[in-house]
Amino acid sequence: MADQTGTIAGQTLIDALRTGGERSFDDARAMPPDVYTSPEFLACEQRDLFAKEWQCVGRASILAEPGDYLTAQIGDQPVVVVRDEQGQLKAMSNVCLHRMSVLLEGRGNIRRIVCPYHAWNYGLDGQLKGAPMMDEQAGFCKESYRLPAIRCEQWQGWIYVTLDTDALPVDRQLAELTELIAPYGMTDYIETFYEEHVWDTNWKILAENFMESYHLPMLHRATVGPHSKLEEMECPPGRAAFNYHWITKEASLPIGNAHPDNTRLEGHWRKTTALLAIYPTHLVTLTPGYFWYLVLQPQGVGRVHIRFGGGLAPEFVADPQASAYMASLKTLLDDVNAEDRRGVEAVFRGVHAPLAKPGHLSRLERPNYDFARYLAARLAQP
Known part of the structure; x- marks a missing residue:
């Protein structure tokens, strides 16, 4: 009887997600609080996402x-x-x-x-x-x-x-993304650091935090926020296997823009960052000079294991100041991560509140809307 009750609870939340996804984006709202706190919903995710989807485990290099x-x-x-x-x-x-x-x-x-x-x-x-x-x-x-x-x-x-023997090949699922980011040459970026962490939040709260840049000016006001121009951000509709958005900014570090030896990127692309959310749990910030990434693994509803790594574009790795560039990148990302941790752990505390209620999304949270629709589609499968 308990298992049946849990199944019903999980399906009720999936139905709520599906209903939310049927709204137009102009009237979109955040996901219901219980999708972050329900063990039954996590069981559905384990069954329909983590046991079936392609998941990143690191860099081949x-x-x-x-x-x-x-x-x-x-x-x-x-x-x-x-x-x-x-x-x-x-x-x-x-x-x-x-x-x-x-x-x-x-x-x-x-x-x-x-x-x-x-x-x-x-x-x-x-x-x-x-x-x-x-x-x-x-x-x-x-x-x-x-x-x-x-x-x-x-x-x-x-x-x-x-684990799914029938899953479409990765390069087919991500063919459109390959085309979108081709000029960056991400295949040749070199990982220079790697760590693992566990934070006290739900994995989806951290994923959503990465997907949207609406929070940058406030949550990251001491680091990258002042360099990000919200009015210039582009958040196109997502695709079946990923969402993305672009940020054109004046980089706070030299490695944020293309190296002088970089001949792949031209015009505004030399200072444009791509934020990539590859479902379900692979999150990549790809700049002309460096990249960093998170790979998430839930450890219950309230803890998430994080694979955290990053590195430099090949031109910066070959630069005589490569060591200094690597050190400055790691210092910046450690500070950004500390800010993000405070933010996502505060959200997880908030979603437990009896009076918690999801509000309307901004235009810069289009990726969150697409992510919710992805979850509803995958979890609704029989």
């Missing part, structure tokens, strides 16, 4: 050598992505086939995948190579053990994985 690996999580499924001996990226289940321990943590380089529990060990292709003392068991056949493969594709230098 950090896995440069055979044996380089990174780990991630798709819902309840631990994943490892490794560069094999042939130089190919492979994604596999990160769970031992013996007693089901998680195999690897974090990032690093390995010659074999060794289970920390009983030392069963696997090659970079996932094939079991060794299992101590198991040759004493007549029914054991080492050749029958291989870590299950997980779909893995690359787009613009990013690694994506999915």
Whole structure:
């Protein structure tokens, strides 16, 4: 009975989202508070989004050598992505086939995948190579053990994985975005830092915060806010798999504009930033000189795990002042993140209020409207 009640509660919220999405954008409102606080709604997201959609796990360039690996999580499924001996990226289940321990943590380089529990060990292709003392068991056949493969594709230098064998290829889903941002050459941007954090907020509150720039002048008044011109921001309608908007600004750092050696960008594009929200959880700020990104993973309704990284366009990496540019970028982003954390944690406290009520969206929150419609469409599937 409890499970049925939860299903009804989740479906009621999905219906409310669908109703909101049927409004024209001129009359659009924020999402209902319960979509951020309901465990039943999160269960729907885990079932229909995280178990089915493509999800980014990082930059391909950090896995440069055979044996380089990174780990991630798709819902309840631990994943490892490794560069094999042939130089190919492979994604596999990160769970031992013996007693089901998680195999690897974090990032690093390995010659074999060794289970920390009983030392069963696997090659970079996932094939079991060794299992101590198991040759004493007549029914054991080492050749029958291989870590299950997980779909893995690359787009613009990013690694994506999915558990859905029927999902359309990433490059097809993001074909329009590829065309929109082609002059930036994001594939060649170099990651220079990476961190992981956990914040006390709902994952969608953080995603929405990234998607809109309406908050910049106030929340980021001590950092990037004064350099952002709201009247010049463009927020076009989103697409099925992503939304985006443009900001033309006078950069607070030299790396915010195109490097003199950058011949890809011309005119106002040399100082235009693209804000990209690739559903469900990959968020990228792409400027002519640098990029930074967030990849989100809910840990319950009130906590979100964040993969946070960034780096420079190739011209700035090659510049003699590259180290100084990297340091200044990280300092700026740390300050911006601190401001964002205060903002999104305050919103999460607010959505619990008995008198909380969603208000109308501004024209600069078009991405939030599109995000809500995406959720309603995906979560409404039977």
